[in-house]
Amino acid sequence: MAETGSEKIDDPERQPNDDLDATEVRDVEDRRASSSRIVHEVVRLQGEEELARPALALILSGTAAGLAMTLSLMCELFLRSHLPDTAWAPLVYFLGYPVGYLIVILGRMQLFTESTVTAVLPVATKPTGQNIGRLMRLWLCVIVGNLVGVTLVSALMAGEIIITHEQRLIALDLLGKLELQPWHRTLTLAIPAGFIMAAIAWVLPSAKGSEFWVIFTLTYVIALGGFAHVVTGSSQVTFLWLSGSISMAESWLAFTLPALLGNIIGGSGLFAVLAHGQMRSDTSGET
Template identity: 55%
Template sequence: MTKPNDQDDDGVALTPEENKAVSERRSGSAKVVHEVIRIQGDDELNRPALSLLCSAFAAGVGISASVLAEAFLHQHLPDAQWTPLVTSFGYCVGFVIVILGNLQLFTENTITVVLPVAVKPSLHNFGRLGRLWSLAIVANLAGTFLVAAMLAHRMIVSQDQLDAAVAVSAKLLDNDAATTLLRGIPAGFLVASIAWILPNARGSEFWVVVMVTYVIAVGGFSHVVAGSGEAWLLWLTGKASFGWAVGGFIGPALAGNIIGGTGLFAVLAHGQVRDEIKTD
């Protein structure tokens, strides 16, 4: 017969099997989550350039499914006050593909690959961070541009579907560069929070991604990669200029996402455990 463990001052006596069950059900501490993400980030920083480029390009293509899903829902729904609440679910599709598929999404890297640098802020680590960020954002934007070009030339959609995609994308034109930057801050914070939540999600990863990205869509926040597909499409269909696509949306959204993901979330996430972790 299994004997219970000795009882401590604050707990109850449990058998080894019961202690194991408690451990399996307990969420990881902030230090544990921090270390999980730091190790993941260090692995990403060490990946070959070609691997990063291919993964990031695939992420740009994959996240473009958000534009398609929103357009298809928009096409078949009436013009009602509640319609955006339904079409916004389409926005989650690309993020599910990219995040659960472990593809290289720039805005996830505003926390994942920043933690190794925060722990050891050396010139070498800053160089690795700059290399990964540069490769990721360029390849992400190349992937969204490819899909936008295929949409604009009706290679993968009908005229009605293209019109719906343009209509969905046109909401970006309502904001100036300053507003896009400000709305990029919460988007960067929220996407970075996904990376922090997933280690404790335990089978609920799908719902975490859907819940957080749905908030981004409903709130009208600016995500540089997902939004770049819409910006490219508006330019390629003559609804906006190239200067607006790059300087009016992509640049400001990128800055906002970095501020929200790195300047706010990563700094706060590291700050809460900085005095509790040991570094060499």
């Protein structure tokens, strides 16, 4: 028999034990408040705020995020320049990979892969033509801003304006060892990255002071797994393109476009739909 909302509240088996004091009961209730439905609503409201922002604000925030995301590439480069060429070296210089994400996510800048879950939940809740149009507008503004930001910094790096000649050579050596995958392989590698980024947006409302470690750990996994993130990966391929190592067509067709599609599939097609479906299932089970 399906439970009603009042039956769930009155069920003694779902209430804190009587031997807990008032402070412990409050702690239990605080932890129980972080249910899937509460998290879903927090993330949905974040998405509503993003969808309501003016286009110019989205583009500027996305550009700032793109500029900041190139710090992931630069920090990897700086760490790599002090390490020997050994099998364990990536475990160390990949520690620089989360830096850009930490700045962007904690700074509440617009990063495309975060919006694959936050901005999608309002649409999944109310799939109207207006909401779909708002989602497309947000995605376009944010991805354009992100790519403009990474291109600006990559150009400064390729021109040896913000890095030295030696650092540029190290970057070319480091990135030159990363062969461009066929587009379909890039797409499949981008799906887990999109899923992980959506998971970050989903977990953060419940992190309660552990936001740094959530972002750091999960983005470090992206680096270790060799997964394809459209923004950070574009900073790498754009640097190679502007340095003359690959063509513009290769950078877009072999990486940027398939990575974009894979991130959308992983973040929206998998995580957002599953998270929303879980919430709907929980709700229907109580009515």
